[in-house]
Each structure stands twice: as structure tokens, then as C-alpha cells.
Amino acid sequence: MQSHIPFPEISPELFSITLGGMTFALRWYALAYIAGLLLGWRLILRAVSSPGLWPGPAAMTGEQVERLLTWIIAGVILGGRLGFVLFYQPGHYLTHPGDILKIWEGGMSFHGGFLGVVTAAWIFFRREGIPVWSGADLLALATPPGLLLGRIANFINAELWGRPTDMPWGVAFPGAGQNCPGVEGICARHPSQLYEAGLEGLLLGLVLIWLVWRGRALFRPGLVAGVFFAGYGAARFFVEFVRQPDLQFVTAGNPLGLAWHIGGYGLTMGQILSLPMILAGLWLILRARRGPGMAGA
Incomplete structure (x- = not known):
């Protein structure tokens, strides 16, 4: 018999309340977003209130950090939703445009949320006169806690489980029995959400904290952001090898769900979207290593 780990009996909802025939629920996914934003906000505040981390004045004041939080929340929600609509299910939403607003039914894209945050932050930094790359470093430092909690919520x-596996740590997710060719009975899958939580959230977060508080990385604007971009992109790229692709990409002629392929080789949509992040990260790292004289960039 194939060994596997049974899926734990955890409700997606912390609690629900019914008032006047309408049910309101607090879900782990929403709590992960809230907690991630708050933890990231606290990390930024800690960094800007530590003078020894900067070659001069901190890139932002505490008051600016407070205002930035509102912009980031808007960027995450709008970008994450629009990214999912455009990258993963454009056909469905083109014929059902009203569904775009139904965020409570799920469907958020990290890469879309990332672009939303980049856009919102760039506008905010320009309005407030904040050095762009130093501001980007602070946002990169703040992001891994949200990734860690978000993947645990997944x-x-x-949801977003991995491909079938015979490894002893494979998990039998409810409703994940489909697309398991050659497997009879229970279909165990890679817990790819936890792989991503460990790599993109915990490991990458610890690396960035070390770079800021021990490696004096904020003396080289863009370095922390570059490590984040390259680190996230690489982690996501490799986890995609064991992550089940979205069903709209899986067909009889393309069982691996590759968004681009030639013959039996290709890339998933997650890998395609991660490659620009890796390249941008490497460019930023090389740029930052030229020297500390870029604080006003």
C-alpha cells in the first residue's frame, strides 16, 4: 500500500456568523493576508527606526510607513485579482466579467499582486520623494512573512497542491484524486504549498533579515530587493516541477499543464512568470554591488 499522510481535519474558516440570512466568515486565507501585512509593516518600522542600518537618514519616516501600508493593501488586492484574471483564466472572465469582482470565491495571483505592489509603491515613492531602490529594499524585507502565512493558508x-508522488510525505488532499494516472485508490500529492512556505517565506525571509541586520545590505540600495526577486523566482521556478498546474492548462495532449512547450519539454505559467523576476533580481544584485553611492536612485 502506498504510504501517505492523511490531510488534517482543519476547517478553512476560523468561525462564521449568520445575521439576517447572510453568513459572514473569517477564513484562514484572509487572516494570513492581514497578519502578513501587519508583520511586514512592523519589520519596515523596525528597520527605519534603526539608524545603524543606514549610511545616512532612513529612507522613510514612521508616518510615511503608515501611509504606505494603505497603498500596498490596494496594490496586493487589485494586482493579485487582475493578475489571476489575465494570466490564468482570461477566457472565463471575458465571458463572465461580473465574476472578476467575486474575490471571495478565490483566485489571486502572486505575480499579479507583485506587479500591483510595484506600481503602487513606485507612485507612492515618487509622490513622497523616497529613494526608489531603498524603498524597494524595505518592501522586499516585508514580503516573506506574508508568503509564509499565505502558503500555509493554501x-x-x-488548494494549489502538488503533482502525484509516492514519497512518504505525500498528502492525500480532499478532492485531489483526479489526474493520477496509474494510481489506484488514494492519490498522494506533494504538499507544494509547504515547500513554497519554507523556501519563499521562511528561508528567504531569514536571509533578508540577516542581510539587513548583519550584512549592512541597506548601504547598497537595491541589494535586498534583488536578492528577494532572484530568491523568490528561483524557489517558485523549482517548486513548479512538483506543483500541479491549473486545470485550464491540462489537456489530453498536454498532461503536464505546460503553458509553453516544444515536444515533451516546456515551462509552466508559474515558471514563465518567474523568469523575469530572476533576471531582474540578478541585475539588481550586480547593480547594487558596484558601490553604495546610489542612495538617491
Whole structure:
């Protein structure tokens, strides 16, 4: 018998309340977003209130950090939703445009949220006269906690699971029995959400904290952002090898769900979207290593 780990009995909802025939629920996924934003906000505040981390004055004041939080929330929600609509299910939303607003039914894209945050932050930095690359470093430092908690919430929701596996740590996710050719009975899958939580959230977060508080990385604007971009992109690229692709990409002639392929080789949509992040990250790292004289960039 194939060994596997049974999926834990965890409800996606912390609690729900019914008032006047309408049900309101607090879900782990929403709590992960809230907690991630708050933890990131606290990290930024800690960094800007530590003079020894900067070659001169901190890139932002505490008051600016407070205002930035509102912009980031808008960028995450709008960008994440529009990214999912455009990157993953454009056909469905073109014929059902009203569904775009139904965020409560799920469907958020990290890469879309990333672009939304970049756009919102760039506008905010220009309005406030904040050095762009130093501001980007602070946002990069703040992002891994949200990734860690968000991927754990994905696991609790039994979504975005991995491909079938015979490894002993494979998890039998509810509703994930399809697309398991050659497997009889229970279909165990890679807990790819937890792989991403460990790589993109915990490991990358610890690396960035070390770079800021021990490696004096904020003396080289763009370095922290570059490490984040390259680190996230690489982690996501490799996890995609064991992550089940979105069903709209899986066909009889393309069982691996590759968004681009020639013969039996190709890339998933997640890998395609991660490659520009890796390249941008490497460019930023090389740019930052030229020297510290870029604080006003």
C-alpha cells in the first residue's frame, strides 16, 4: 500500500456568523493576508527606526510607513485579482466579467499582486520623494512573512497542491484524486504549498533579515530587493516541477499543464512568470554591488 499522510481535519474558516440570512466568515486565507501585512509593516518600522542600518537618514519616516501600508493593501488586492484574471483564466472572465469582482470565491495571483505592489509603491515613492531602490529594499524585507502565512493558508484550504508522488510525505488532499494516472485508490500529492512556505517565506525571509541586520545590505540600495526577486523566482521556478498546474492548462495532449512547450519539454505559467523576476533580481544584485553611492536612485 502506498504510504501517505492523511490531510488534517482543519476547517478553512476560523468561525462564521449568520445575521439576517447572510453568513459572514473569517477564513484562514484572509487572516494570513492581514497578519502578513501587519508583520511586514512592523519589520519596515523596525528597520527605519534603526539608524545603524543606514549610511545616512532612513529612507522613510514612521508616518510615511503608515501611509504606505494603505497603498500596498490596494496594490496586493487589485494586482493579485487582475493578475489571476489575465494570466490564468482570461477566457472565463471575458465571458463572465461580473465574476472578476467575486474575490471571495478565490483566485489571486502572486505575480499579479507583485506587479500591483510595484506600481503602487513606485507612485507612492515618487509622490513622497523616497529613494526608489531603498524603498524597494524595505518592501522586499516585508514580503516573506506574508508568503509564509499565505502558503500555509493554501495548505489549510487544500488548494494549489502538488503533482502525484509516492514519497512518504505525500498528502492525500480532499478532492485531489483526479489526474493520477496509474494510481489506484488514494492519490498522494506533494504538499507544494509547504515547500513554497519554507523556501519563499521562511528561508528567504531569514536571509533578508540577516542581510539587513548583519550584512549592512541597506548601504547598497537595491541589494535586498534583488536578492528577494532572484530568491523568490528561483524557489517558485523549482517548486513548479512538483506543483500541479491549473486545470485550464491540462489537456489530453498536454498532461503536464505546460503553458509553453516544444515536444515533451516546456515551462509552466508559474515558471514563465518567474523568469523575469530572476533576471531582474540578478541585475539588481550586480547593480547594487558596484558601490553604495546610489542612495538617491
